Amino acid sequence: MTATDTPTVPHSPIEDAQGIALGVLLCGVGIHILTTVGLITGQTAGVAVILSYLSGWSFGVVFFLINLPFYALAYGKLGLEFTIKSLVSVGLLSLVTDFLPLGFTIEHLHPALGAVIFGATVGMGLLAMFRHKSSLGGLGVVAFWVQEKTGFRAGYVQLMTDAVIFTAAALLFPLSVVGWSLLGALVLNLVITFNHNRKRYIAN
Structure with missing residues (x-):
């Protein structure tokens, strides 16, 4: 926070809880649509x-395990509050994505529409x-930290890392799958790029 920033009004714990819960639910729905x-x-x-896909393990389990090494970076660069909230969010999303298919099934969905819905909801x-x-x-x-420290948009950071991941994916999956998946990633990153700018916010 700089001297020219507008004074902030902290969110209450209840406001944080509902915001994180809503975010997790939206992301869970998006991931469920993506994998469907x-x-x-x-x-x-x-x-x-x-x-x-390759191992047969559930997304929730793999996602939770992959995230473990990143908490040290989150704690060192973004603080204890951010780290705890991220740990809770990851844990909740892992549970939501494993249990959501039990009550939410999709009979038919074109990959193009699924990609757009995924990108928008996530x-x-x-x-x-x-x-x-x-x-x-x-x-x-990493993307959030870069934006907070340098002002370089988190969406652009994610686009660059996505390029590496999708290049590797092109060697493992049909090009049609990669193509529709790129559409979903593009929608997701554009939503973040156009809408996430901390200088527009009053509450912290």
Whole structure:
């Protein structure tokens, strides 16, 4: 916070809880749609999706384990509050993605529409979590930290890391899967890029 920033009004614990819960739910729905149509994504979630497809393990388990090394970075660079909230968010998302299919099934969904819905829902979910000083850990922590420290948009950081992940995915999956998946990742990152700017916010 600089001397020219508008004084902030902290969120209450209840406001943080509902914001994080909403973000997790939106992200869980998006991931469920993504995996239902057999697509992939970028960032740490993308790595978890790919590994879950290849190993047969659930996305929730893989996602939780992959995130563990990133908490040290989150604590050292973004503080205890952000780290705890991110740990809670990751744990909740791991549970939501494992249990959501028990009550939410999709009979038919075209991959193109699934990709767009995924990108929009996860993008809005991440915005809700960013707004309440949380994230889904992993490479998102790195992107959020870069934006906070340098002003370079988190969405652009994610686009660059996505490029690496999708290049590797192109060697493992059909190009049609990679193509529709790129559409979903593009929508997601554009939602974040156009809507996440901490200087527009009053509450901290």
